[in-house]
């Protein structure tokens with residue numbers, strides 16, 4: 083007789099059947115962890131990669147051991163997760179658990195960067211308030227000029243778009 087398991091073509095005598103079923107690759111066996119029935123031939127794969135109840139260690143190496151089911155949740159807050167340093171301008175990518183150490187080690191760099199950032203933002207705000215549309219043009223390799231752009235709310239009597247002028251208010255002067 084043929085093995086009753088779908089996909090198994092084994093033909094053998096009735097008395098040999100029980101012995102075959104106990105190791106037939108196509109026999110479904112229940113997973114001890116999740117209760118799902120899995121083909122014997124797929125069982126290793128199920129336990130290693132699929133079963134949500136099997137405990138695995140965190141792939142980010144934080145040492146946590148948890149059911150695969152909770153892995154996604156854990157990865158969101160895992161201390162082994164690498165984050166980009168929050169300080170603007172700092173390009174460091176640091177594991178979450180190393181952030182305090184990085185904050186201490188990079189304190190000086192951060193101060194400089196933060197000051198630079200404050201300056202930059204101040205400059206930006208100042209620039210936006212005062213001279214919004216000056217366009218720096220390259221006239222030749224060695225000289226630049228500022229051209230008045232779409233700057234409609236101040237109309238100097240002698241200002242035309244092609245005239246040279248300084249963005250600091252010295253209208254008409256060459257830089």
Ligand SMILES: [Zn+2]
Nearest residue numbers: 085087090106
């Ligand atoms: Zn079989």
Ligand SMILES: [Zn+2]
Nearest residue numbers: 113115116133
């Ligand atoms: Zn399972």
Ligand SMILES: [Zn+2]
Nearest residue numbers: 140142144160
């Ligand atoms: Zn982890």
Ligand SMILES: [Zn+2]
Nearest residue numbers: 167172174188
């Ligand atoms: Zn940093």
